[in-house]
Amino acid sequence: MSRQELVRRRRRSGFVGRRAEMDAFRENLARDPAADDFRFLFHVRGNAGVGKTSLLRQWEELAQSRGGAATAYVDDTVHSPVEAMEAVAERFGRQGAGFRRFAKQLETYRQRLHEAQGAAGGQTGPEVPSPDGELAPPSPSSTVAAQVGLVGLGMVPGLGAFVGAVDPQQVAQGADRLRAALGARLRSQDDVRLVLDPVRTLTPVFLEELAEAARKRPWLVLFFDVYERTGPALDEWLRDIAFDEVHGELPANVQLVLSGQGRLDARCWGDWLDLVAEVPLEVFTEEEARALLALQGIADERVVEVVLRLSGGLPVLVHTLAQARPGSAEAVDDPSGTAVERFLKWENDPARREAALACALPLQFDEDVFRAVVPAEAAEEYGWVRRLAFVTDRGGRCRYHEVVRAPMLRHQRTTSPARWREAQEALAALFRAGRERREEVLAEDERWGDAQWREERAGETYHRLCADPLRALPDALVEVAEACEQGEGVLRRWVQLLVRAGEDGGEEEVAAWGWRLAGGDRAGVLDELLAGRGLAPAGRVRAHCICGLLHARAERYDEALADFRAAVALDPGSVDGWEGLARTLLDAGRTAESLAAWDEVVRVAPQDADHLTYRGWLRLREGLRDEALADFDRAVELDPRQDWAYVNRAFLMRELGRAREGLADADRALAVDPGYPGAHMERGRCLKDLDRWDEAERAMRRAADREEERAQVPWCRVYLAALLLDYGRYADALTEIDRALAPEEGELRGAGWPYSLRAWALYGIGGREAEALAELNRSAEIGDWEVHTSAMRGWVAWQMDELDLAEREFTRVLEQEPDRPWCLGGRAVVRAYAGRHEDATADLTLAFVRHLGLSEAEAEEAIARPVVELLREHLPADRAAVTAAVRLVALYTDQVRWPGRAGHVASVLALRPSPRLIVGGVGVLRRAVAAVEAVQGGEPAADGPRRGVAWRRTWTLRAVGPLLRILDRLPGG
Numbered sequence: 001m002s003r004q005e006l007v008r009r010r011r012r013s014g015f016v017g018r019r020a021e022m023d024a025f026r027e028n029l030a031r032d033p034a035a036d037d038f039r040f041l042f043h044v045r046g047n048a049g050v051g052k053t054s055l056l057r058q059w060e061e062l063a064q065s066r067g068g069a070a071t072a073y074v075d076d077t078v079h080s081p082v083e084a085m086e087a088v089a090e091r092f093g094r095q096g097a098g099f100r101r102f103a104k105q106l107e108t109y110r111q112r113l114h115e116a117q118g119a120a121g122g123q124t125g126p127e128v129p130s131p132d133g134e135l136a137p138p139s140p141s142s143t144v145a146a147q148v149g150l151v152g153l154g155m156v157p158g159l160g161a162f163v164g165a166v167d168p169q170q171v172a173q174g175a176d177r178l179r180a181a182l183g184a185r186l187r188s189q190d191d192v193r194l195v196l197d198p199v200r201t202l203t204p205v206f207l208e209e210l211a212e213a214a215r216k217r218p219w220l221v222l223f224f225d226v227y228e229r230t231g232p233a234l235d236e237w238l239r240d241i242a243f244d245e246v247h248g249e250l251p252a253n254v255q256l257v258l259s260g261q262g263r264l265d266a267r268c269w270g271d272w273l274d275l276v277a278e279v280p281l282e283v284f285t286e287e288e289a290r291a292l293l294a295l296q297g298i299a300d301e302r303v304v305e306v307v308l309r310l311s312g313g314l315p316v317l318v319h320t321l322a323q324a325r326p327g328s329a330e331a332v333d334d335p336s337g338t339a340v341e342r343f344l345k346w347e348n349d350p351a352r353r354e355a356a357l358a359c360a361l362p363l364q365f366d367e368d369v370f371r372a373v374v375p376a377e378a379a380e381e382y383g384w385v386r387r388l389a390f391v392t393d394r395g396g397r398c399r400y401h402e403v404v405r406a407p408m409l410r411h412q413r414t415t416s417p418a419r420w421r422e423a424q425e426a427l428a429a430l431f432r433a434g435r436e437r438r439e440e441v442l443a444e445d446e447r448w449g450d451a452q453w454r455e456e457r458a459g460e461t462y463h464r465l466c467a468d469p470l471r472a473l474p475d476a477l478v479e480v481a482e483a484c485e486q487g488e489g490v491l492r493r494w495v496q497l498l499v500r501a502g503e504d505g506g507e508e509e510v511a512a513w514g515w516r517l518a519g520g521d522r523a524g525v526l527d528e529l530l531a532g533r534g535l536a537p538a539g540r541v542r543a544h545c546i547c548g549l550l551h552a553r554a555e556r557y558d559e560a561l562a563d564f565r566a567a568v569a570l571d572p573g574s575v576d577g578w579e580g581l582a583r584t585l586l587d588a589g590r591t592a593e594s595l596a597a598w599d600e601v602v603r604v605a606p607q608d609a610d611h612l613t614y615r616g617w618l619r620l621r622e623g624l625r626d627e628a629l630a631d632f633d634r635a636v637e638l639d640p641r642q643d644w645a646y647v648n649r650a651f652l653m654r655e656l657g658r659a660r661e662g663l664a665d666a667d668r669a670l671a672v673d674p675g676y677p678g679a680h681m682e683r684g685r686c687l688k689d690l691d692r693w694d695e696a697e698r699a700m701r702r703a704a705d706r707e708e709e710r711a712q713v714p715w716c717r718v719y720l721a722a723l724l725l726d727y728g729r730y731a732d733a734l735t736e737i738d739r740a741l742a743p744e745e746g747e748l749r750g751a752g753w754p755y756s757l758r759a760w761a762l763y764g765i766g767g768r769e770a771e772a773l774a775e776l777n778r779s780a781e782i783g784d785w786e787v788h789t790s791a792m793r794g795w796v797a798w799q800m801d802e803l804d805l806a807e808r809e810f811t812r813v814l815e816q817e818p819d820r821p822w823c824l825g826g827r828a829v830v831r832a833y834a835g836r837h838e839d840a841t842a843d844l845t846l847a848f849v850r851h852l853g854l855s856e857a858e859a860e861e862a863i864a865r866p867v868v869e870l871l872r873e874h875l876p877a878d879r880a881a882v883t884a885a886v887r888l889v890a891l892y893t894d895q896v897r898w899p900g901r902a903g904h905v906a907s908v909l910a911l912r913p914s915p916r917l918i919v920g921g922v923g924v925l926r927r928a929v930a931a932v933e934a935v936q937g938g939e940p941a942a943d944g945p946r947r948g949v950a951w952r953r954t955w956t957l958r959a960v961g962p963l964l965r966i967l968d969r970l971p972g973g
Contacts, residue, residue: 016295017288017315018055021279025059028277029067029219033252039277040252041242044259046281049403051315052259053392055281056223059257069219069255070095073394076226079496080489081199081237082106084230085206088222097213097220105205109198112191113449191711199237203247214251227260232519233492235268243272283313296322310339316401319389321346340407351378359385360408361423363462363500364399372430373423409504424467424505431459448486458493462501469507476501477513478539481529481546484522491522509534523550541567545576548584557588568600575605591622609639617648628652636668643669643676650682659689677707677716688723697723704736713747714740718754725757728895728904730764737761752779756789763796764891772796787813787820794826795890798833799883806830821851822893828864829886832871841868854931862931866924874917881913885921 021044031038044052056073063069072091078084086106089099194201214220224230224238240246242256258264264276284292286308292315293304303326311317317339326346347353355370355378362369370382386393390404400408413420435456439447447453461479464472476498483494495517502511513534517525526547529535535543548563561584567577582597598615605611616631629652635645646669653662663686669679684699700723703716717740724733737758741748748754759775762768776793780786794809810827813820828843841864848859874882885908909918 016291017284018051018058018281021055021281022058022062024277024279026062026066028255029063029069039275040254041256041275042258042277042279043264044257044279044281045261045263047261047283049314049316049401050281050283052281053225053401054315055279056225056257056259060221060223063219063221063255067219067221068217069221070097070213070217071221071223073223073225074230075392075394076229078230078233078489079492080233080487082109082202083489084224084234084237085202089206089209092213092220097217099206099209099213102202102205102209105194105202108191109194109202110449112195113198200247203237203241207241207248207250210254211249211251214253217253219253219255220251221255221257223257223259225259227258228262229260229496231258231260231265233488235265239268239272243275284315284318285313289313289315289318292318293322298322298326306342310342314403316390316403320404323389338407340404341411344408344411351375352381352384354378355381355385356388357408357412358423359398360400360405360412361463361466362427362459364397366396366398369427369430370398373427406504410506413506421467424463428460428463428467431456431463435460448482448490454490454493458497461494462497465498465501465507465510466505469502469505469510473510473513473534474536474539476510477529477534478536478542480517481526481535481539481543484526484546485549491525495520495525523547526550537570541571541574541577544570545574545580548580552580552584552587555587557584560584561588573604575601575608575611578604579611586618591618594618595622607638609635609642609645612638613642613645613648616645620648620652625652625656641672643672643679646672647676647678647682650679650686654682654686654689659686662686663690675706675709677703677710677712679703680706681716681719684719684723688726693727697727715748718748718757721754721757721761725760725764726895728764728891730761734758734761734765750782752782752786752789755779755782756792759796760792760894763792763799769796769800773800787816791820791823791826794823794830798826798830799887803830803834807834819846819850821847822890824850825893826890828868829871829890832868833875837868837872840871841865844868852932852935854935858931858935862927863924866920866927870917870920870924873920874914878913878917881908881911881917884908884911885913 025042028039033040044055046052060071060073063071070092072088074084074087074091078087085102089102089106093099093103210220224234227234238256238258241248241250264273266273269276289308289311290304293299293307296319298304298307306326307318307321311321320343321339323343326342344353344356347356355374358373358375358378359365359370361373365373367382370385371379374381385391386398390401392399392401412423435453438450438453438456442450442453447457457479461472461476465476476494480491480494480498483491495514498514499511499518500514502508502514513532516532517528520528526543529543530540530547544563544567548560548567551557551560551563561581564577564581564584567574568581571577578597578601582594582601585591585594585597595615595618598611598618601611602608602615612631612635616628616635619625619631620628629649632645632649632652635642636649639645646665650662650665650669653659653665663683666679666683666686669676670683673679680699680703684696684703687693687696687699697720700716700720704714704720707714707716717736721733721736721740724730724736737754741754741758743749755775756779759772759779762772762775773793773796776789776796779789780793790809790813794806794813797803797806797809807827807830810823810830813823814827817823824843824847828840828847831837831843832840841860844864844867845856845860848854848863849856852859854862871882871886888904888908
C-alpha cells in the first residue's frame with residue numbers, strides 16, 4: 001500500500017489524535033506474547049463521549065490489517081457470560097474461525113433448558129411409579145424452571161454468590177434432589193450439568209475452540225465495550241478465563257480489551273491489577289479538536305471557537321458539530337443552545353433533521369425500524385443517518401451515542417410532549433406487532449426462552465414506559481418478576497430497561513425502581529417488588545407465586561407457604577397461587593391440607609385436565625380410590641389425550657383387581673404416545689396380573705427400551721429386573737439391574753431399591769451371599785426402601801449362619817409391620833435353627849394365619865408345628881439339605897412363575913437328604929394343601945383382586961400342587 005493510500009485511508013476514517021494509545025497497541029502486537037513486557041489485557045477508561053469506542057474501532061482495524069488477527073467486539077447487548085460467549089463465537093465464526101462445537105453445545109443447552117422447563121407442561125407426571133408402587137407426583141414446568149434457576153444462577157454454594165436470600169445448607173441439601181428430578185427429564189447427566197451450570201460447562205468448550213482458532217491466526221483480540229454496564233455480569237468469568245484455570249487455559253496469543261467509564265472492580269480484579277494495562281482517555285486537547293475540525297474542512301475561526309466552546313473538547317461532540325459543516329456567521333454568533341441543538345440547527349435539510357431526531361427514540365434500530373419512525377420525506381436517509389459520527393453500526397443494528405441521544409430525547413420530550421407520546425406509542429405498537437407475530441409460532445411456555453420474542457417484548461415495554469410511565473410501570477414490574485425465572489442475563493436486562501426508560505422518559509419513579517432493583521439477586525429483586533407499591537394487585541399475586549416457588553425449591557416451606565397464601569388472599573381465583581400452595585404443602589408432608597388446596601385448584605380451574613389428574617393421583621396415594629377414579633374419568637373426558645390420567649387409571653384398575661380394564665387404559669395411553677415408557681410398564685404389570693407372563697416381559701422390555709431412547713433415568717429397566725426376579729430368573733435380573741446402574745452417577749445411584757434388587761438376584765443365583773449382603777448394606781446406608789431391605793438382609797444373614805443379625809433384621813421389620821408373613825416365616829426359621837422351637841412355632845403359626853386366612857388352630861396343627869418338628873428332628877444332621885430346602889421355599893414364595901421348578905427341587909435332592917426328611921417334608925406339604933383346600937371356598941377369577949387371602953390361597957395351591965407332582969415323579973417318590 002502506498003503512502004498516498006495510507007493518507008487517504010486515514011482521512012476517510014476521520015480519526016485524529018490518540019497517537020500514544022495507537023502506538024502502544026501497535027507496539028504490543030509486535031512483541032512476543034511470552035515476553036515479560038507483553039500486555040495481553042488492556043483496560044480503556046474515560047467518561048462518556050471521550051472516544052473509547054472510536055479508539056476500539058481503530059485498534060480492531062489495526063489488529064486485523066497489521067496483525068492478521070481475528071477480532072470479536074462485544075457491547076452491552078450481552079447480559080451474561082453465556083451471551084458473551086455466543087457473541088464472540090458468532091463473530092469469530094464469520095471470520096472463518098469455526099466454533100462449530102461450541103455452537104452445537106450452546107444449541108444443546110437451549111434445547112435441554114427448554115425441555116427441563118417445558119417437559120412437565122406436556123407430560124405432567126413422571127414416566128414410572130415410585131418403588132413402593134405409588135405413582136410419583138408430577139412437577140410443572142414453572143417448578144422445574146425455578147429449580148433450574150435456583151442452582152444455575154448461583155444459589156448453591158460453590159456456584160456463585162447468593163447473599164442472605166436462602167440458607168445455603170438447605171439449598172445444598174436440595175441440590176441432589178434437583179439433579180435427580182432433571183435427570184428424569186434430560187438425556188444424560190452431562191445434560192443435567194449443562195442446564196444447572198451452563199457457564200462452567202460451556203466455557204471449557206469455548207476455550208478449546210478459542211485455542212483451535214489461535215493456532216490458525218497470529219492473534220485473537222476480544223473487545224468488550226461499554227464495560228461499565230456488562231462488568232457486573234462478566235467480571236468473575238473474564239477474570240477466571242484470563243488468570244485462572246477454572247475452565248481451562250487461555251492461548252497466549254489472545255488479547256483482551258475492556259472499555260468502560262470507571263475503574264475495574266478491585267474486589268474482583270484486585271490481585272491481578274498489576275497485569276492490566278490501564279489506558280485512561282481524556283477530552284481532546286485544543287490542538288486535537290482543531291485537527292479534527294480541519295479534517296472536516298472547517299477553517300473559519302469563529303466556527304472553530306463555537307465548536308470548542310459547545311463541545312468542551314468531548315470528541316463525539318466535536319465530530320458531531322463538525323459533520324454539520326456550519327458556514328453561517330449568524331449560526332455561529334447565536335450563543336444559545338446545546339451542542340446537539342446547534343447540530344440540528346446547522347443541518348439545513350429539514351428531512352434529515354427530523355430523521356436524526358426520530359432515530360434517537362428507539363434504543364437501537366435497523367432499516368425496518370428507521371422507515372417506521374421517520375417522516376415519509378426522510379425515508380431514503382437511512383444511509384446518511386448510519387454515517388453520522390455518533391452512530392455505531394454493528395451488523396445492521398444501529399445505536400446512538402448516549403452523549404448525543406440523551407439531549408435529543410430531552411429536546412423532543414420537552415418541546416412537544418404530545419408528539420413525544422404519540423411517537424413512543426407508535427414504536428410500542430411496532431414492537432408489539434413483532435411480538436405477536438413471533439407468538440404465532442411459539443407455545444406460551446417457549447416465549448421467554450426465545451431471544452427474538454424477548455427483543456420485541458423489551459422494545460414494547462421500553463416505549464410504553466416512555467409514552468406513559470406511571471401507567472405502564474406496574475406491568476413492567478410484573479415483567480421483571482417474570483424475568484426472575486429466566487436467568488441472570490434476562491433479569492439484568494429488564495432491570496436496566498427500567499433505568500433507561502426512567503432516565504430517557506424523564507420519570508424519576510421509573511428510574512428509581514430500576515436503580516433499587518439493580519445489582520440484586522432474584523430473591524432480593526422479588527423482595528423489593530413486594531415491599532414497594534409499584535405492583536398492581538395482579539402483579540403482586542404473580543410476584544408472590546414466583547417468590548413462593550423459589551422458597552419451595554430451597555425447602556423453606558414456611559416462607560413459601562406464606563407467599564402462596566398471600567397470593568390467594570389477594571386473588572382467591574389464582575390458579576398459580578392455589579397450585580403452588582398445594583404442591584408446597586405436599587412437599588412439606590402436610591398431605592391432608594394439600595388435598596384441600598387441590599380442591600381449590602380444581603374449583604378455580606374446573607376444566608383443566610392436568611389438575612384433575614394430579615388431584616386424582618394424590619387421592620389414589622391416600623387410598624381414596626373412588627374419588628381418584630372420578631378425577632381420572634373426568635380428566636380423560638375433558639382431554640382424551642391425557643395419557644398420564646390413563647396410566648393412573650390403569651394403575652388403579654390393577655389395584656382393584658380389574659387388570660383387563662387397566663390393560664385397556666394402558667393401551668389408550670400408548671395410542672396418545674406410543675413411546676411413553678410408563679404406559680408400557682403399566683401394561684406389563686397388568687399382563688402379569690393376567691398371568692400373561694411372556695407378554696408382560698415383552699411390554700416391560702419395551703418400556704425399558706423406550707426409556708433408554710428418551711435418555712431418561714432407567715427406572716423401567718429396574719422394574720424389568722424386578723419382574724425377572726418374580727419369574728425366578730436371577731441371572732437375567734442381575735444383567736438388567738447392572739445395566740440400569742451402569743452410569744457412575746445419577747438418580748439410580750442415589751436410591752436404595754435397585755441395590756436391594758441386585759442383592760436378591762445375587763442371593764437367588766446362590767453362592768454369592770457375601771456380595772448380596774454388601775449390596776443390602778449399601779441400600780440401607782442410602783436409606784431407601786428400608787423395610788424390604790431389612791427383610792432381605794435377614795434371609796441372607798440366615799443363609800450365612802449369622803443368626804443374631806438375621807433375627808435383628810426380621811424383628812426390626814416386624815416392629816414396623818407386625819403382620820408381614822415373609823418376615824414372620826424368616827424369624828421362625830432363624831429361631832428354629834437356634835433351638836427356640838416354641839418361639840419358632842408361634843411365629844410360623846401367625847405367618848400362615850396372616851398369609852392364608854387359616855384359623856390359628858389350623859395353621860398351628862396343619863403347618864407350623866409339623867414344620868418346626870421336622871426342622872428339629874433333622875437339624876443339624878441334614879443341615880445342608882434342610883437349609884437348601886428352606887432357601888428354596890423362601891425364594892419360591894416370592895415368585896409368581898418358576899419354569900425351572902424340577903431343576904431346583906432336584907438340586908436340593910442332590911444334597912442327599914435322608915429319606916425320612918423327604919417323606920416328612922412331603923407330608924407337611926400335603927397337610928398344608930389340605931388345610932388350604934378346606935377353606936378355599938372357590939377359586940377367584942384370573943384377574944381378580946391380587947391382595948386378598950383368597951388370591952394367596954389360590955396361588956399356594958397352584959404353587960405347591962405342581963411341586964408335589966414333581967416330587968411324586970422323582971425316583972423313590
